[in-house]
Amino acid sequence: MNVEAQRISPAPIRKSLRVRAAQRKAFDTFAGAMGSWWLKTHSLVESGQKDVIVEPRAGGRWYEVGNDGSEKQWGRVLAWEAPDRLLLAWQLNAEWTYDPDFETTVEVRFTEDGDHTIVDFEHRDLDRFGANAEAVRGDYDTGMDGGWGQLLENYRAMAES
């Protein structure tokens, strides 16, 4: 491997969807009502997920609320530009725990398209998981099995059914 190749990062996750909703609704549903569509199984609270909150301002918190009122922080808001753009810091590391010093970026853009809205989604800076994953490699299997790893199994079951 040459020096150039070592600078290559894993490709960002990109998704683009066309939603049959006005731009404002599309933004509000994504950012302002995340708990209404977030899959309840994708949760870090032990009491079950009640809601997911994205505070509507730069510097705000992005967190999950459990049925018992407990909270688990996931990250923070880097930019809140309703109804055009939302920039979030995903701060759950490869161990699926919140780490204030760890940060990957989730960017969502909303573009009006007649009575539809184009939603462009990107989760990037995934190379930062790599540095982290290497450091926690020994714990990784355990973390995946004990935490969100079970969800991967659920996905597999769904995909195969």
Place this chain on the structure above:
Amino acid sequence: MANQFAALAEPMRARIVETLAIRPMAVGELAAGLPVTRPGVSQHLKVLKEAQLVRDRAEGTRRIYSIDPAGLGALRAWLDRFWEQSLAAYAAAAEKEDKK
């Protein structure tokens, strides 16, 4: 880790890893579902195996490939499927909200 970044930066290899995240598959199955030849898939799998992103085992005369759960590829593949599912749920919610 640098090897894994380079291995995943190639779009077809990233797709192979995502496909194997659904379930383990033989080379022929992978080639049938992707716009790439069987020798092409084998070449990509060789690179992915060297980067410890996938692993293989013998099953009769076939080799079955699966993602290496200890690798970054497993994490990326998981995230990709995670967002795919979540955004589908989001789109349904936004369209329902818009009708109100």
